Amino acid sequence: xxxxxxxxxxxxxxxxxxxxxxxxxxxxxxxxxxxxxxxxxxxxxxxxxxxxxxxxxxxxxxxxxxxxxxxxxxxxxxxxxxxxxxxxxxxxxxxxxxxxxxxxxxxxxxxxxxxxxxxxxxxxxxxxxxxxxxxxxxxxxxxxxxxxxxxxxxxxxxxxxxxxxxxxxxxxxxxxxxxxxxxxxxxxxxxxxxxxxxxxxxxxxxxxxxxxxxxxxxxxxxx
Amino acid sequence: xxxxxxxxxxxxxxxxxxxxxxxxxxxxxxxxxxxxxxxxxxxxxxxxxxxxxxxxxxxxxxxxxxxxxxxxxxxxxxxxxxxxxxxxxxxxxxxxxxxxxxxxxxxxxxxxxxxxxxxxxxxxxxxxxxxxxxxxxxxxxxxxxxxxxxxxxxxxxxxxxxxxxxxxxxxxxxxxxxxxxxxxxxxxxxxxxxxxxxxxxxxxxxxxxxxxxxxxxxxxxxxxxxxxxxxxxxxxxxxxxxxxxxxxxxxxxxxxxxxxxxxxxxxxxxxxxxxxxxxxxxxxxxxxxxxxxx
Numbered sequence: 001x002x003x004x005x006x007x008x009x010x011x012x013x014x015x016x017x018x019x020x021x022x023x024x025x026x027x028x029x030x031x032x033x034x035x036x037x038x039x040x041x042x043x044x045x046x047x048x049x050x051x052x053x054x055x056x057x058x059x060x061x062x063x064x065x066x067x068x069x070x071x072x073x074x075x076x077x078x079x080x081x082x083x084x085x086x087x088x089x090x091x092x093x094x095x096x097x098x099x100x101x102x103x104x105x106x107x108x109x110x111x112x113x114x115x116x117x118x119x120x121x122x123x124x125x126x127x128x129x130x131x132x133x134x135x136x137x138x139x140x141x142x143x144x145x146x147x148x149x150x151x152x153x154x155x156x157x158x159x160x161x162x163x164x165x166x167x168x169x170x171x172x173x174x175x176x177x178x179x180x181x182x183x184x185x186x187x188x189x190x191x192x193x194x195x196x197x198x199x200x201x202x203x204x205x206x207x208x209x210x211x212x213x214x215x216x217x218x219x220x221x222x223x
Numbered sequence: 224x225x226x227x228x229x230x231x232x233x234x235x236x237x238x239x240x241x242x243x244x245x246x247x248x249x250x251x252x253x254x255x256x257x258x259x260x261x262x263x264x265x266x267x268x269x270x271x272x273x274x275x276x277x278x279x280x281x282x283x284x285x286x287x288x289x290x291x292x293x294x295x296x297x298x299x300x301x302x303x304x305x306x307x308x309x310x311x312x313x314x315x316x317x318x319x320x321x322x323x324x325x326x327x328x329x330x331x332x333x334x335x336x337x338x339x340x341x342x343x344x345x346x347x348x349x350x351x352x353x354x355x356x357x358x359x360x361x362x363x364x365x366x367x368x369x370x371x372x373x374x375x376x377x378x379x380x381x382x383x384x385x386x387x388x389x390x391x392x393x394x395x396x397x398x399x400x401x402x403x404x405x406x407x408x409x410x411x412x413x414x415x416x417x418x419x420x421x422x423x424x425x426x427x428x429x430x431x432x433x434x435x436x437x438x439x440x441x442x443x444x445x446x447x448x449x450x451x452x453x454x455x456x457x458x459x460x461x462x463x464x465x466x467x468x469x470x471x472x473x474x475x476x477x478x479x480x481x482x483x484x485x486x487x488x489x490x491x492x493x494x495x496x497x498x499x500x501x502x503x504x505x506x507x508x509x510x511x512x513x514x515x516x517x
Binding site: 067068070071072073074076077080109110111114115116137138140162164165166167168170191193195196199200 | 410
């Protein structure tokens, strides 16, 4: 990995977006992912190599988050830094030079307006090279089902933050299962545990965003 | 207006109420329905919840206004009715509480983050001000800001309540146990960091709520008490981590289990004790019974 690519990965891990950004404190005045990606493309570094840097940086910060070494603000800033890279890579995706790993339909279940957890998952999964179809908050079961039907081969992620919406999550899992038996479903959110995930019939559970990435990479066939 | 602080000088421990959200669902609130709209459309159901906690022996009850910030209400197209719905929430609890119990006007997080630029500081402050003023108008004795995770949002909420009403202000954060074994909010704030910042912002009482059951509240209160020897501490604990059984959400901690921990919680410094998600009037009744023995 070239120095420049390593630097891009490090800026993602630390959430350094651009030179103007005051975050993180110890990297003030230094260039961020925005400037460095532009430079990498100008130097002729392949977009696939740059995308690798994204995966690497997001993986590192995602793991740190899973170990409770960093918290939501750091992960959000990392995602922001990653988005700055993606802006530069968009033309390559459009031209077909870069391909996504697969599609991931994501939303919070009906009755839950909280989107913090879901957004974190969305950003980390996207950073790993998946296309995320974000259905938003308070998503009715029917909406999940039609999104699954419109995106053959996708996986589904359900999020809940409220203890009061857990039962809804179970209903949504069963309904999706009935209509689309082969689709892989992962659940997560503050009140959800491995145990309750199993009980509601989900294929996967993760307490943190990086776990969703691991689940997708391992259990969803790519291509 | 009645002072909770003065009362705490005379009595060591006061009892607060239990869950509202889970209770509303039991009474028929449907997923996707706005809980705060029930303050006008299903007033009697909301009143029945408030009364059930007074009947259980609580010294104070909250109001059905947790999601009553204009930002949250906007999701239901009810942003412009924020004042009306918050005032109605306080009026209902006032009616149930009568003159001899406290009403805590409840304010929850907006669900958006300042650091992501989703909302401006001014907009957030104004929203909290609208809520606090309306809750006071409806008869609240104090403002209880709950389930906070971010310091910037917590500080704005406390300031908005202090600067726009003359009420006592309680501010409570939600902490989770990290792998390292200490407690942090979702945004990485520790109980001791929270105390300092929230007290500086003007809170009269600080607290911790939600979380993973009564047991885990003990180390959190210990850390808070170590950081500040004097400020009253409120605890609203969940009845454990919810489980799903036959399509129903079940909370594992029984009233007896909760009551059995209450001495420990008081000994490490809690002054106001009540419940959060999954707790019922029976939980509160058990707490009252145990605390009366003191």
